[in-house]
Amino acid sequence: MDAYCLAGLGKHPYVYAVSYSGHAIVEKLRNEAEALGFHAFGVAAVPLELRREYYEQWIAEGKHGTMTWMERNNDRRLHPEQLIGNGEARSIIVLALNYYQPDPVRGYRIAKYALGDDYHNFILRRLKRLCRMLREDYGGDQRPYVDTGPLLEKPIAEAAGLGWQGKSTILIEPKRGTWSFLANIVTTLELPVGEKQKDRCGTCTRCIDVCPTQAIIAPYQLDASKCISYLTIEHDGAIPPEYREAIGDRLYGCDECLDVCPWNKWAVPTVEAKFAPRELPELRELLGWDEATFTERMQGSPMRRLKLHRFKRNICVVLGNVGTAEDLPALRWAAGGDDAMVAEHANWAIARIGHRMRRVPISQG
Ligand code: SF4
Ligand code: SF4
Structure with missing residues (x-):
């Protein structure tokens, strides 16, 4: 009861x-x-x-x-x-x-x-x-x-x-x-x-x-x-x-x-x-957001507490798992950015997508 x-x-x-x-x-x-x-x-x-x-x-x-x-x-x-x-x-x-x-x-x-x-x-x-x-x-x-x-x-x-x-x-x-x-x-x-x-x-x-x-x-x-x-x-x-x-x-x-x-x-x-x-675009577009866009678009969302660096970190991890060749330009751009943590996660994702494209098991990369 x-x-x-x-x-x-x-x-x-x-x-x-x-x-x-x-x-x-x-x-x-x-x-x-x-x-x-x-x-x-x-x-x-x-x-x-x-x-x-x-x-x-x-x-x-x-x-x-x-x-x-x-x-x-x-x-x-x-x-x-x-x-x-x-x-x-x-x-x-x-x-x-x-x-x-x-x-x-x-x-x-x-x-x-x-x-x-x-x-x-x-x-x-x-x-x-x-x-x-x-x-x-x-x-x-x-x-x-x-x-x-x-x-x-x-x-x-x-x-x-x-x-x-x-x-x-x-x-x-x-x-x-x-x-x-x-x-x-x-x-x-x-x-x-x-x-x-x-x-x-x-x-x-x-x-x-x-x-x-x-x-x-x-x-x-x-x-x-x-x-x-x-x-x-x-x-x-x-x-x-x-x-x-x-x-x-x-x-x-x-x-x-x-x-x-x-x-x-x-x-x-x-x-x-x-x-x-909420309406959200696909991940490679989210990865291109700057601080002002993140603040504006995440106003009133629980996700705002992530702040931009953790948001991008998470995007990179997801793209590393499900991303395709179309996501590589956005990831390369993120890999060249000022935030070392985001860059490391972007490079991880790029490598993972590369493995998938070559159909090489990750462990043999
Ligand atoms: S899924 Fe987990 S929490 Fe739900 S009934 Fe089963 S054991 Fe319990
Ligand atoms: S499935 Fe596991 S990882 Fe996911 S919320 Fe539940 S405890 Fe956490």
């Missing part, structure tokens, strides 16, 4: 450890959140049981790569009651917004969540409206978060009853699958808590089997430093050569472990026009 699925809310009174005021707040939240486009919400109580030792070990082993921000603020990340005042937070409201849409057909892929406009400000505005409503109607102190604060969103969403963290470590909603943005409101209000969902991965291992870089090192364990999402987005600097071929045609992020998840058979396309895919 989807404890806090909006459509079902109120039909399952045994779900909540109820108080009248808690019910009233949840009912109001249901209506407001639904009107704002969220398809589900739940509440986790804090203090909250988190896998603190696992997280600390994960960081100690360097599985977060160069995402050093994950090393900071762990007093609050692992003790979310500290997110307001001196341990005054009592509940975390979790909201989910669908971004699913089929991939556009073009010669390269972008993670679905990044096809359209950036979601952060757009969702934050909606959270602020909910915070205002809570403050005016019920009091309390509220803090909205969209991917920005020291919050472990997925275990919190699991605790709130939205779904379970699958073997890929992604949150799976039983009636929706994996294609949701998660957002949070931390509050000092004590609210009725969602019923935890049971893990329904069963014997499935599709996500582990399909991962191009073996980044899911064991069920429920991700080595982020090997993940294509990390390598193509978070990682600054050269992409280690051992991962370049596995990146394939992925320009930004990777959806492979989500695409194969059987729970995504329930996915329905988003109704948010802002998430509609």
